[in-house]
Amino acid sequence: MPRTLNNCPAPAKLNLFLHVTGRRADGYHLLxxxxxxxxxxxxLHFEVRDDDLIRRSTDIPGVPEQSDLVVRAARLLQTAIRAKSSVVAGSAYKPLGANIGIEKNLPxxxxxxxxxxxxxxxxMALNHLWQGGLSREELMALGLQLGADVPFFLFGRNAFAEGxxxxxxKLDTPRLWFVIIQPGVTIPTEIIFSSSELTRSTKPVKMTDFSIGTKKLFGKNDLEAVAVKQFPEVAEAIKWLGNYGDARMTGSGACVFCAFTEEHQADAALKSVPSQWKAWKAKAMQEHPLAGLL
Ligand SMILES: C[C@@](CO)(OP(=O)(O)O)[C@H](O)COP(=O)(O)OP(=O)(O)OC[C@H]1O[C@@H](n2ccc(N)nc2=O)[C@H](O)[C@@H]1O
Ligand SMILES: Nc1ncnc2c1ncn2[C@@H]1O[C@H](COP(=O)(O)OP(=O)(O)O)[C@@H](O)[C@H]1O
Known part of the structure; x- marks a missing residue:
């Protein structure tokens, strides 16, 4: 049984569009x-421990170890595996622990x-190393307890999402290149969702309305209007990147992006990004790099 899994990627997502279509009784928004x-x-780097401790071996400024989603995910998985083992084996199950290193690149x-x-x-990594045997669906249900975006990364494919x-x-998307700009501000998700100015009644669309290569994949982001009003830096970055194409915000911001069909077009835009902003080039992926673990 392997004891370590090093260099496990945790990729970013972009919301090619994001419509808010309603609100649930618990306050969460339907998207x-x-x-x-x-x-x-x-x-991320993982090393199995023979005791049941979960330790983060690298510091993330502003994120205490106990509230790190990585540590919380590991604990949740430990509990789920313990519950499953007691049903299946009915006997002495000894939970394992892990040391987890994180190289943070994503803002x-x-x-x-x-x-x-x-x-x-x-x-995904600890279910593999601990031989937990949880299915993708079981992991997605656990992930939802940690955040609304977590099930998507476990799903492992580009997707049209609702709820x-x-x-x-699953949705096939064009093989595009993206330039992503961080406009120098951090936007907590709840600030945008709790705004009285947020449009919450965009008419629902059907997945069959999309086809590869049409502009429909790049509809609007309903969260953007609220974000640009409160954070002029975001508006400025969208305006600048808009010189190269259809620029918009991803999720609840603050990053903005623009798609390109050719890599050299993305390179040209990236080269001229004003120095006050951090910016990256990224390529569309069809599948999560760890999809094979499940
Ligand atoms: C907006 C999106 C779009 O992909 O992404 P981000 O910009 O955060 O990456 C997601 O819906 C965010 O997902 P995630 O970041 O996991 O959010 P959570 O931790 O579950 O929720 C943070 C807070 O946002 C609000 N929230 C989140 C999701 C949602 N559908 N409705 C909400 O109202 C809730 O107030 C919640 O307390
Ligand atoms: N491992 C982690 N990496 C990043 N943020 C984390 C992590 N664990 C907890 N957080 C908290 O989650 C918040 C949202 O982070 P992130 O997922 O990077 O942004 P977004 O939801 O805008 O995509 C952070 O501000 C931080 O407080």
Whole structure:
């Protein structure tokens, strides 16, 4: 049985569009979105411990170990495996622990789903190392307890999502290149969703309305209007990137992106990004790099 899994990617997602179609009784918003995986990622390293401790071996400024989604994901998985083993074996099950290292590349509060992706990678890697035997569906249900974006990363394919993001249908998306700009602000998701100015009644669309290569994949992001009003930096980045094409915000921001059909077009845009902003080029991926673990 392997004891370590190193260099496990936790890729970013882009919301190619994001419509808010309603609100649930618990306050969570009903969405329709297209999730696109891209090859810009955090890197996680896992080492099995024989005791049942979960330790984060690298510090993430601003994220205490106990609230790190990676640590919370590992604990949740431990509990789920313990519950499953007691049903199956009915005997002495000894839970394992893990040391987890995180190389954080994805900006936090960026709308790239970094924390959620880290959590999903942790569930996939530790389920494998601990030989937990949980199915993809079981892991997705666990992931939803950690955040609305987590099931998508476990689903492992680009998707049309509904509900709060947990109802997923696989969708083939164009093989595009993206330039992503971090406009220098961090936007907590709840600030945008709790705004009285948020449009919550966009008319639902059908997945069959989409086809590869049409502009329909790139509808609007309902969260963008609220974000640009409160954060002029986001408006400025969208305006600048708009010189190269259809620029928009991903998720609840703050990052903005623009799609290109050719890599050299993305390179040209990236080269001229003003120096006050961090920016990256990323390629569309069809599948999560760890999909094979499940
Ligand atoms: C907006 C999206 C779009 O993909 O992405 P991000 O911008 O965060 O990456 C997601 O729906 C975010 O998912 P995630 O970041 O996992 O959100 P959660 O931790 O579950 O929720 C954070 C807070 O946002 C609000 N929230 C979140 C999702 C949703 N469908 N409705 C909501 O109202 C709730 O107030 C919740 O307390
Ligand atoms: N491993 C983690 N990586 C990033 N953020 C984390 C992590 N664990 C917990 N968080 C918390 O989740 C928040 C949202 O982070 P992130 O997922 O990167 O942004 P977004 O939801 O905008 O895509 C962070 O501000 C941070 O407080």
């Amino acid at each position: 329709q979105t297209v999730f696109q995986l891209v090859d810009f990622n955090d890197l 936090m509060g960026g709308g790239l789903g970094g924390g959620s992706s880290d959590a999903a990678t942790t569930l 709060i993001g947990e109802s997923l249908q």
